[in-house]
Amino acid sequence: MLLEVNQATKLYKRGTEEFKAVDNASLSLNPGEYAVINGQSGSGKSTLLAIIAGLLNLDSGQASFDGTDIGTLGDKKLSALRNEKIGFIPQGQCLLSNFTIIDNVALPGLLAKRKNSRERAKALLDRLGIARLANQYPARLSGGEIRRAAIARGLINEPKLVVADEPTSDLDPANSLNIFELFNEIALSGAAVLVVTHESQKPNGCHKRYLMNDGVLLLES
Amino acid sequence: MKRFSLLSISVSNITCRAFRSGTLAGIVFILSFVLVCGSLFSACLRNGISSIDARLGADLLLVPSxxxxxxxxxxxxxxxxxxxxxxxxxxxxxxxxxxxxxxxxxxxxxxxxxxxxxxxxxxxxxxxxxxxxxxxxxxxxxxxxxxxxxxxxxxxxxxxxxxxxxxxxxxxxxxxxxxxxxxxxxxxxxxxxxxxxxxxxxxxxxxxxxxxxxxxxxxxxxxxxxxxxxxxxxxxxxxxxxxxRVAVIETQTMLADLSSNLDTLLGIVSVLAVFLWILASTVLALIFAMSLNERRREFGIYRALGVTKSKLAAMMLTESALLSAPGAFLGLALSSVLYFMAEPLISVSMNLPYLRPNVQDIALILAGGFLVSLVTGPLAALFSAARIGKVSTAAIIKEGA
Structure with missing residues (x-):
């Protein structure tokens, strides 16, 4: 098992009131598996992704990646894990505005001190059909192009797991379809893919669909 | 960007926010200018008193009443x-x-x-x-x-x-x-x-x-x-x-009066310098806090890409040091040039003993003023840098946060 989340609970405080953003959630993912999580805004999907990416600590339960309990790792090891093994694609405009597209895409590779990061970034941009935009700044790109660049950046270090938070929220149906096709291709290449989305339709090639409501995660049968 | 480094990213962040960077450097410039001028002024007056103390080696001076x-x-x-x-x-x-x-x-x-x-x-x-x-x-x-x-x-x-x-x-x-x-x-x-x-x-x-x-x-x-x-x-x-018609001047009393006048004057200068330092530090700290708020999404993205909290904090401190350095240097350079140009006027108008210290002491004063100005930026950014991990994680969970 590549990713295993067992009875994960995350508490938040709203004023003096405590509530469960993630309530006893369990999830598992094997290499090459493609899963989506559906749910309304505020249902806890993004919090669950942040837990999986090691950005948030659990209040109870466990999240393991490749057999390692990520709750036991310090910030340095967690950051390295996120950089090298998890391609995390945050929601919204998640490119750094003061870097060109190619620099944005190459950045995780440069951070990991991997050789040929720029060459790999060029190849990924080419594969995603936006090679012509390599030297542009994010402000000049459309929503669909920004999402593609963000996905390219998520793939730069050949992660074992790609985690995407609402990757199609600001895209038209045609572009959304293309993005989901891209995730399918990534899963077919051997990486596990976990996508949080509002889209109610199960994407092509998707193996599992989870539903999340008020922090409770259910696997669609 | 050929390779990832704190410096290259910090330089990029500074150059793409020219107005904010200019404002921060400007505040450090004013601080450096005033600190160096104030320190030189104080040192010259103190040195003047020391010179008199060393040369006025008589207990009493008798002069016509x-x-x-x-x-x-x-x-x-x-x-x-x-x-x-x-x-x-x-x-x-x-x-x-x-x-x-x-x-x-x-x-x-x-x-x-x-x-x-x-x-x-x-x-x-x-x-x-x-x-x-x-x-x-x-x-x-x-x-x-x-x-x-x-x-x-x-x-x-x-x-x-x-x-x-x-x-x-x-x-x-x-x-x-x-x-x-x-x-x-x-x-x-x-x-x-x-x-x-x-x-x-x-x-x-x-x-x-x-x-x-x-x-x-x-x-x-x-x-x-x-x-x-x-x-x-x-x-x-x-x-x-x-x-x-013999009047008696007790030189130690005369020197004590001079020192007292000098202490009052230098006390005012010191209070002004400390007040300015606190003001500059507060303004810089507020700007860094506002900047952290404005840039939390950006920092969140860095976190998502695998940058550690400590590296993000170091990035903010590096940026603040890079912004402080030109401000501190320009303040030092301009204040030194202007001060020494205006020195004859200052020494005459002060009506107090005034003597420029030796080159080593002046170098120490200039280095001290530069260092205090240089570290003010990073010190002011320290609080924001410490909060960067928490703020950036929250920002990455909420879109547009």
């Missing part, structure tokens, strides 16, 4: 003054009991006329009895100036061997003194015999209030016997010689 301020003006600021004891009073005073050292000095204010090369304070002293000027005048001219010779202060135009005219007589410059920060810088020193000659010429050329005949003096410097209570001694002198 009513001329106490003139005597202090002549000694401290080189204000040309002419005031005299009658020769018979001088003889009386030179025979005072309970003194270990006693020596007369004669002050003659030169004229602003063709008869004098410059308007200065001419000081005649007796090398045989002198204990005030000889210790350092002898460094320039062993044995003191001879006939028709003069030793000049640092601010008088004329080098060794040049001829200067005072009261229609030509004097050869036998030595030139180092800067003292006192009135001595604008004084010309001759031996007492030449001073008596000069006084006669001064009278012939229309000088006022000068007694006829040899033996006049403007000031009698005294070191009392060890163990003497100076307060009682000077009180007794005032009483005993009141009919001779």
């Amino acid at each position: 009513g001329y106490e301020q003139s005597a202090q003006g002549a000694l401290l600021r080189g204000e040309p003054s002419s005031f005299y004891f009658e020769p018979k009073t001088v003889q009386l005073l030179l025979a005072l009991p309970d003194v270990s050292e006693i020596t007369p000095q004669l002050f003659i204010a030169s004229f602003d006329s063709p008869h004098c090369s410059a308007q200065v304070q001419m000081i005649g002293y007796d090398p045989e009895t002198d204990f005030l000027l000889s210790p350092w005048l002898n460094n320039e001219v062993p044995g003191g100036p001879g006939a028709d010779e003069v030793i000049v202060g640092s601010k008088i135009n004329g080098d060794v061997g040049d001829k200067l005219t005072f009261f229609a007589r030509q004097y050869t410059v036998a030595g030139k003194l180092a800067e003292t920060g006192m009135g001595f810088d604008t004084s010309a020193f001759v031996n007492m015999d030449m001073a008596q000659v000069a006084l006669g010429e001064y009278i012939q050329l229309g000088g006022k209030d000068a007694p006829e005949g040899d033996g006049a003096a403007s000031c009698i410097a005294i070191n009392a016997n060890p163990g003497t209570n100076l307060r009682d001694y000077s009180k007794n002198l005032r009483i005993a010689y009141s009919q001779h």
Whole structure:
């Protein structure tokens, strides 16, 4: 098992009131598996992704990646894990505005001190059909192009797991379809893919669909 | 970007936010400018007082009653003054009991006329009895100036061997003194015999209030016997010689008054500098906090890509240091240039002893001002840097947060 989340609970405080953003959630993912999580805004999907990416600590339960309990790792090891093994694609405009597209895409590779990061970034941009935009700044790109660049950046270090938070929220149906096709291709290449989305339709090639409501995660049968 | 480094990312972040970066650097510039100017100003005044303390090695100065301020003006600021004891009073005073050292000095204010090369304070002293000027005048001219010779202060135009005219007589410059920060810088020193000659010429050329005949003096410097209570001694002198119009200046009291005035002035300067530092630090801290708020999404993205919290904090501190450095350097450069250009005006207008410290001390002051300004930015950014991990994680969960 590549990713295993067992009875994960995350508490938040709203004023003096405590509530469960993630309530006893369990999830598992094997290499090459493609899963989506559906749910309304505020249902806890993004919090669950942040837990999986090691950005948030659990209040109870466990999240393991490749057999390692990520709750036991310090910030340095967690950051390295996120950089090298998890391609995390945050929601919204998640490119750094003061870097060109190619620099944005190459950045995780440069951070990991991997050789040929720029060459790999060029190849990924080419594969995603936006090679012509390599030297542009994010402000000049459309929503669909920004999402593609963000996905390219998520793939730069050949992660074992790609985690995407609402990757199609600001895209038209045609572009959304293309993005989901891209995730399918990534899963077919051997990486596990976990996508949080509002889209109610199960994407092509998707193996599992989870539903999340008020922090409770259910696997669609 | 060829490779990821704190520096390259920080430089990129700074250059793409030109207005904010300029504002931050500008605040550090103002801080650096004021700190360096204030420190130089304080050091010069303190050095001036130290110089007087070292050179005014007499317990008491006796001057004609009513001329106490003139005597202090002549000694401290080189204000040309002419005031005299009658020769018979001088003889009386030179025979005072309970003194270990006693020596007369004669002050003659030169004229602003063709008869004098410059308007200065001419000081005649007796090398045989002198204990005030000889210790350092002898460094320039062993044995003191001879006939028709003069030793000049640092601010008088004329080098060794040049001829200067005072009261229609030509004097050869036998030595030139180092800067003292006192009135001595604008004084010309001759031996007492030449001073008596000069006084006669001064009278012939229309000088006022000068007694006829040899033996006049403007000031009698005294070191009392060890163990003497100076307060009682000077009180007794005032009483005993009141009919001779003798005023007594206690040099330690004079120095204490000067120090007190100086402390008040420097206290104000220090309070202003600290106030400015606190103000600048607060403004910088607020700007960094606002910047953190504005950029939390950006920091969240870095976190998502695998940048550690400590590296993000270091990035913010590096940015603040990179912004502080040009501000601190420009402030240092401009304040040094302007200060030293305006120094003659400052030294004259202060009405206090003023002496520039040596090069090493100035270098230390400049380095200190630069360092304080340089670290102010990172210090102000410290609080925001410490919060960066928490804020950035929250931002990455909420879109547009």
